[in-house]
Amino acid sequence: MNQTMHIRVQPPSPSLLLPRASFCAQRICPCYRVQMESTCNSNQLKTSPVTRLSSGWSKTHSICPELQPRKCSSQMGALVTSRAEEVPTLPVIGDERIGVLLLNLGGPETLEDVQPFLFNLFADPDIIRLPRLFRFLQKPLAQFISVVRAPKSKEGYASIGGGSPLRQITDAQAEELRKALWAKNVPAKVYVGMRYWHPFTEEAILQIKRDKITKLVVLPLYPQFSISTSGSSLRLLESLFREDEYLMNMQHTVIPSWYQRGGYIKAMADLIEKELQKFDCPEEVMIFFSAHGVPLAYVEEAGDPYKAEMEECIDLIMEELENRRITNAYTLAYQSRVGPVEWLKPYTDETIIELGQKGFKSLLAVPISFVSEHIETLEEIDVEYKELALKSGIQKWGRVPALGCEPTFIADLADAVIESLPYVGAMAVSNLEARQSLVPLGSVEELLAAYDSQRRELPPPVIVWEWGWTKSAETWNGRAAMLAVLVLLVLEVTTGEGFLHQWGILPLFR
Numbered sequence: 001m002n003q004t005m006h007i008r009v010q011p012p013s014p015s016l017l018l019p020r021a022s023f024c025a026q027r028i029c030p031c032y033r034v035q036m037e038s039t040c041n042s043n044q045l046k047t048s049p050v051t052r053l054s055s056g057w058s059k060t061h062s063i064c065p066e067l068q069p070r071k072c073s074s075q076m077g078a079l080v081t082s083r084a085e086e087v088p089t090l091p092v093i094g095d096e097r098i099g100v101l102l103l104n105l106g107g108p109e110t111l112e113d114v115q116p117f118l119f120n121l122f123a124d125p126d127i128i129r130l131p132r133l134f135r136f137l138q139k140p141l142a143q144f145i146s147v148v149r150a151p152k153s154k155e156g157y158a159s160i161g162g163g164s165p166l167r168q169i170t171d172a173q174a175e176e177l178r179k180a181l182w183a184k185n186v187p188a189k190v191y192v193g194m195r196y197w198h199p200f201t202e203e204a205i206l207q208i209k210r211d212k213i214t215k216l217v218v219l220p221l222y223p224q225f226s227i228s229t230s231g232s233s234l235r236l237l238e239s240l241f242r243e244d245e246y247l248m249n250m251q252h253t254v255i256p257s258w259y260q261r262g263g264y265i266k267a268m269a270d271l272i273e274k275e276l277q278k279f280d281c282p283e284e285v286m287i288f289f290s291a292h293g294v295p296l297a298y299v300e301e302a303g304d305p306y307k308a309e310m311e312e313c314i315d316l317i318m319e320e321l322e323n324r325r326i327t328n329a330y331t332l333a334y335q336s337r338v339g340p341v342e343w344l345k346p347y348t349d350e351t352i353i354e355l356g357q358k359g360f361k362s363l364l365a366v367p368i369s370f371v372s373e374h375i376e377t378l379e380e381i382d383v384e385y386k387e388l389a390l391k392s393g394i395q396k397w398g399r400v401p402a403l404g405c406e407p408t409f410i411a412d413l414a415d416a417v418i419e420s421l422p423y424v425g426a427m428a429v430s431n432l433e434a435r436q437s438l439v440p441l442g443s444v445e446e447l448l449a450a451y452d453s454q455r456r457e458l459p460p461p462v463i464v465w466e467w468g469w470t471k472s473a474e475t476w477n478g479r480a481a482m483l484a485v486l487v488l489l490v491l492e493v494t495t496g497e498g499f500l501h502q503w504g505i506l507p508l509f510r
């Protein structure tokens, strides 16, 4: 699927354009069209926050044969590589205070954190989107599911040392990114905002306000965009921005996905190449990309570009490997599904079994949707899938580590931030350079509108739902009522408060 962002924007006022010391994309694809439609500088956003959009995402940016390294010479600035040695202390943009906000999922740090972490996750309407009429059930439902799921999740977290390593790794990435930016003469402060655990996005935003940041680059740490990950974090930011005068005035831009960046692709190819060397016959190894899944309805009904971006990403990595004369067989499958609805296929577990049946003997697993080690690499891939593979006839199993603080990767993130700076607040998307940028940029509102404008109801991943006088409506509505009663009961028992307690029916035994 090809994807183009159809948004049109008028040129920003010249005062919002950055001086020549700005940066622009190093690889320009003339087929990448970003047309913005709004008068979008930061002041106008303040008075008129609604952005008009000509359409939603329709096609993905395909791998463009015309991609060429190229120098920028427009008013937006000349191509600048590292100038750290030349001008070590010069701030790039006058008195502006630049911030970079890294968005990530967050993970429980102790076993006690697991249930409340799961509650936060399932209370997110971008994870479980209930029909409007039943929105009031979101939190009771999240409470119920989190309590039921917690024991299984706790087992997983216990087996990887009692908590998620996500916070430490993300903090380390933030520090490395800060250093890389300073080394490139961009004195920015880097913040970490997690969606479901500490440090929460709200905490990061408070700090950003305390530090009086004037220009913010929002960088989700997910290479590919999904409504359930980057989309959810942007949705939260949107509500925080809307409520706060300071934030409304603060200029910002979002880098919604960056799987197509050369540095990221190269860093992934480096890791794969290195791991392949550990096999006796590297050329016989099946490269097995395993991405975190999403429910199929996210892609098919809500227009989540996740699957298309994932497929392009893998094409680009394989292209890079082919350039290095590595032409192994490869495949992509989706892991970590939750609940009974259909998720993106093929599923990782089923694919491993099939590959075993087809006689493949060596597999190299490549986690592809996340840049840190986490429970799904350390437990699901390293333990569960490895065991399944060995049972299915695979003799040699390897796994590519997550990127973490890999220097090529961090340097590329720094470049992505630097290349986005000319567009912070200015939203210079009518400018030719911006329209052709490989980094599709936009404000939080514009991106959300483009990806998921109506925020349509989706079958939630955990409980299948059907509303209205459809064939199965009675069954499901009956089940909904039973579920509501069950949720209320569970809430009563877990919190010790509610109608039954008020009426003296509970507790049964004093």
Ligand SMILES: C=CC1=C(C)c2cc3[nH]c(cc4nc(cc5[nH]c(cc1n2)c(C)c5CCC(=O)O)C(CCC(=O)O)=C4C)c(C)c3C=C
Pocket (backbone or CB within 6 Å): 105, 106, 107, 108, 121, 126, 127, 149, 152, 153, 164, 165, 166, 222, 226, 228, 229, 292, 293, 294, 295, 338, 369, 370, 373, 374, 375, 376, 461
């Ligand atoms: C790109 C990555 C991810 C997508 C897409 C995604 C969608 C998604 N996830 C759930 C449910 C759960 N996810 C959980 C943990 C978890 N998810 C991701 C990434 C993506 N999720 C990561 C990196 C982690 C691990 C964080 C850590 O602690 O290390 C969990 C909790 C763990 C468990 O109990 O299995 C759940 C539950 C849904 C429903 C969903 C799409 C709708």
Ligand SMILES: [Fe+2]
Pocket (backbone or CB within 6 Å): 292, 336
């Ligand atoms: Fe997840």
